[in-house]
Amino acid sequence: MMLGRVIGEVWATKRAGAFGHRKAMLVATLAREGDRLFPTGEVVVALDDIGAQQGNVVTVSWGSGARAVFAPPDNRHVLVDAAISRIVDAITLDESGRVLNLQHEEG
Amino acid sequence: MFLGRVVGTVWSTVKWKGLEGVKFLVVRPYHLADLIPEVSCPPGFSSEDGVVVADILGAGVGEDVIIAYGHSARVALEPHLKDGQLPSRPVDAAVVAIVDRYEASAQPGFDAKVKPGEKKTRPATSATSSRKKK
């Protein structure tokens, strides 16, 4: 699983496999140093089933982990390799419990 | 999977059991610039120098091949496997096809640095580079 930030949205009508009504979001994966998040340069497309918005910090699950977000992992009609699994509200930064709050800028 | 050119061979007699009859080839992966001179690739991609791949299709030096990694590489060495059967050859890269011909050309289209809501297009360049097998 990786931390990422939603930076865009992808519309694809002609597609194989059951995306269903779900949106495909463009996600830039993030690394963290101390209390700062910064982009790794990696940008992927992850299917979103939980309503992530532009600017949200999220967790991205890969491969069979991504398919597990939608249905039993060996479910063969969910044809994805990345999915948003959590919208992150805050990150505890250290043992003292300092927290990095993440406001979700709306789109 | 990606395109590369076979540039050499590695011989080995002492190797893991199950790899008999498998050849090892040195392959230099193509870069986008090799395929389409005027197209730049997004930042971040470094250049891989050369990779050794397993082969049972008999690719020769100088031939273009398609290389796959991981599970795809292992099943490439066991074409008779049935769905659900697990491959057993311990390799992580292999030739899955020997290229007859490829064609590639620059295309107008989406540019990564796009302002909200707008899709920029790049001028089309018609140069098409294609490689026939020698």
Next chain:
Amino acid sequence: MILGKVVGAVWGGKETNSLENSKLLQVQPVRLKAPAAADGSSPLEWTISANGPAVPLGSTMKVVMDTLGAGVGEYVLIAHGSRVRDLTVGPEYPTKEVVIAIVDSAWIDLGMDGG
């Protein structure tokens, strides 16, 4: 796979018991580079294990698990991944890179590889 030269064996008395009686090798990844032929003649063939020319690739040495009895100075092919490890040494070993072949010789076509 990665081609590398065995430059050392890594011994140790104290280790996790999942490493017992396993041999660890220090391997320097190399890039095949044919020596410049005086007359630029056709591709050269050389026995790489006789200290043939090879340019070290990158700085990081790898420590890999030997499965075939490779010795210092020999060249080996290293495969990566937990599935490869499971198929060779077995899942109980704490490594993801194993030797799958000891190299007898290697050949690279000078013209093809652009040096």
Next chain:
Amino acid sequence: MILGQVVGTVWATRKNPNLERLKLAIVRPHFWYNPPHDVDHLVAVDQVGAERGQDVLVCVGQPGRWMAGTSAAPIEASIMAIVDRVVMGPSTEDGTP
């Protein structure tokens, strides 16, 4: 998935039998995606009939093999969708694209 653009096609007759009759496309990724191999292009099996120039979504791993009907198909990447539109938000303060 990987967002990219179809820039070419590959024809091959000598290949793994599980790749018969499958169209092989050359894809230029629009972003770096931390590929398992440090190569800046992709060859993907085209499962949806994408044409050259179209933006597509490439899926890596098992889904492509499921589409081909067998886990024994040496398919690492498959084009799973043709992209109609990409909308990117304003680049945020930490310089994300």
